[in-house]
Amino acid sequence: ELKVEQNPLFLSMQEGKNYTIYCNYSTTSDRLYWYRQDPGKSLESLFVLLSNGAVKQEGRLMASLDTKARLSTLHITAAVHDLSATYFCAVDGTGGFKTIFGAGTRLFVKA
Amino acid sequence: DAGVTQSPTHLIKTRGQQVTLRCSPKSGHDTVSWYQQALGQGPQFIFQYYEEEERQRGNFPDRFSGHQFPNYSSELNVNALLLGDSALYLCASSLGPLVEGRFQPQHFGDGTRLSIL
Numbered sequence: 001e002l003k004v005e006q007n008p009l010f011l012s013m014q015e016g017k018n019y020t021i022y023c024n025y026s027t028t029s030d031r032l033y034w035y036r037q038d039p040g041k042s043l044e045s046l047f048v049l050l051s052n053g054a055v056k057q058e059g060r061l062m063a064s065l066d067t068k069a070r071l072s073t074l075h076i077t078a079a080v081h082d083l084s085a086t087y088f089c090a091v092d093g094t095g096g097f098k099t100i101f102g103a104g105t106r107l108f109v110k111a
Numbered sequence: 112d113a114g115v116t117q118s119p120t121h122l123i124k125t126r127g128q129q130v131t132l133r134c135s136p137k138s139g140h141d142t143v144s145w146y147q148q149a150l151g152q153g154p155q156f157i158f159q160y161y162e163e164e165e166r167q168r169g170n171f172p173d174r175f176s177g178h179q180f181p182n183y184s185s186e187l188n189v190n191a192l193l194l195g196d197s198a199l200y201l202c203a204s205s206l207g208p209l210v211e212g213r214f215q216p217q218h219f220g221d222g223t224r225l226s227i228l
Binding site for chain 1: 144146152153154155156159166167169201216217218219220221222
């Protein structure tokens with residue numbers, strides 16, 4: 001059964017600092033997603049990673065995928081308060097008919 | 112171009128009642144997936160519909176059922192509501208099954224917040 005684990009589950013950091021969120025998954029998959037969710041809102045797609053070694057960057061966020069290690073990272077560079085949100089990674093199961101989410105990382109960036 | 116729309120936005124029910132949630136996919140999409148997101152947790156996959164058939168189901172009891180109509184819209188029905196069914200229910204649509212060569216990312220609606228008293 002596909003399982004997705006994120007860590008940390010909660011992260012409080014100062015503005016201007018760097019940090020990495022980790023996402024491990026238990027079975028082979030070639031598609032990994034990162035989403036952002038603000039309180040009371042739906043999911044906003046940040047990145048879709050489709051192959052081993054894929055790296056994507058948008059602003060202060062950079063995501064990478066290592067399918068051999070079954071690991072993805074979301075790196076935050078020089079955090080700003082506006083990045084405060086919950087970040088989810090998610091992985092497609094076999095056949096691609098369902099997507100399994102991690103528990104989420106609640107990020108709080110202090111001014 | 113309308114995105115994924117869900118109705119209602121909020122709903123309050125009591126234990127034992129039944130509820131129907133509705134979802135209209137993004138224009139051009141033919142696949143709908145439903146997720147349950149309890150407070151403070153990640154979304155949990157309920158099931159996916161394609162060509163009016165349930166293609167995959169998560170670990171949810173038979174109280175949860177669905178339907179997809181010829182226009183690709185979908186309904187989620189929950190019978191015999193329990194307090195634990197209180198959650199945000201998210202609908203996501205995509206083009207075709209999520210298989211290699213036809214990959215399309217899912218688009219999520221704003222969700223229906225269901226509260227059980």
